[in-house]
Amino acid sequence: MTKRKIIACLDIDNKRVVKGKKFQDVKELGDPLELAKKYETEGADELVFYDISASVQQRGMFLDLIRQIGESIEIPFIVGGGIQTLSDVELAIEAGADKVSINSGALNNPDLLREASERYGSSRIMLSMDVSQSETGQWTVFANAGMQDTGMDANEWAQKGAELGAGEIVLNCIDEDGMRNGYNLELTKLVADSVSIPVVASGGAGSAEHIREVFEQTQAQSALVASILHFNIVSLADLKDAARGVTSER
Known part of the structure; x- marks a missing residue:
């Protein structure tokens, strides 16, 4: 039985925490180091740092x-x-990352997942996916921070991605991102049921x-949260209470 986890997310642009809706209208919200410490203190199981403009701007981390942050939590x-x-x-691991999440880099070079998992172990390599539903109902993958279908x-x-060695998948629904209407259960169930x-x-x-x-309705083992924490809509304690007692057979 595996405990379900709450992952606090920091979307980073210009070294500040930001958040938008459906990857648009991005607004600056605060200092990443301060928020990282805050969310750890409040009980987040894990913390994710996403540099949302690195791939688009073709720059380093x-x-x-x-x-x-790695030294502070x-x-x-x-x-x-x-x-x-x-x-x-x-470089990310040397800087303090326990896990590395790969998105556009894996789309550009799928072998990167295999090479990284072979060197560092699958448990440290995550495949990150930004997904949107087309007019025909197909769920398609987007690259470059949701800009390229x-x-x-x-x-x-x-x-x-699982076959290549990713040990975990971060499945982000662009259509729901920042909207606070709930996770897309159809997409989450579809993917979680199809991978081990x-x-x-x-x-x-x-x-x-x-x-x-x-x-309760999908096999997702973790839930990533951002704006509801940044805007103090729901406390981490309440989120943890909601997850407590719901376990997975995987």
Whole structure:
């Protein structure tokens, strides 16, 4: 039996925490180091740092900021954004990442997942997916912070990522991102049922009930939350209470 986890998410742009809706209208919200410490103190199981503009701007990671946060918290620390090569994975881990989340880099070079998992172990390598539903109902994968539709089927890419060695999948629904209407249960269930590795539900959390709902109705093992924490809509304690007692057979 596996305890369901709550993962606090820091979307980073220009070294500040930001948040938008459906990847649009991004607003600055605060200092990442302060929020990282705050969410750890309040009970987050893990913390994820996503540099949302690194791939788009074709620049390296904010290694100094990653190092500061990694040295300041003890909960598992996930780093993503701008991970394009095996060297980038190494730099993130050396800077303090316990896990590395790979998105566009894996789409550009799927073998990166295999190479990274072989060197560092699958448990430290995550496949991050930004997904949207087309007018025909197909779930497709987007690259470059949701700006580029790859046309790739989301479920097929999730299965491929697992085969290549990813130890976990962060499944973000662009259509629900920042909307606080709840996770997309259809998408989450589809992917979580088709892979044997843990899936992190992402995009849409707006209440403690949404946490309970995604854990009870899908096989997701973790829930990623951002704006409801940043705007003090729901406390981490309430989110943890919603997740408590809901366990997975996987």
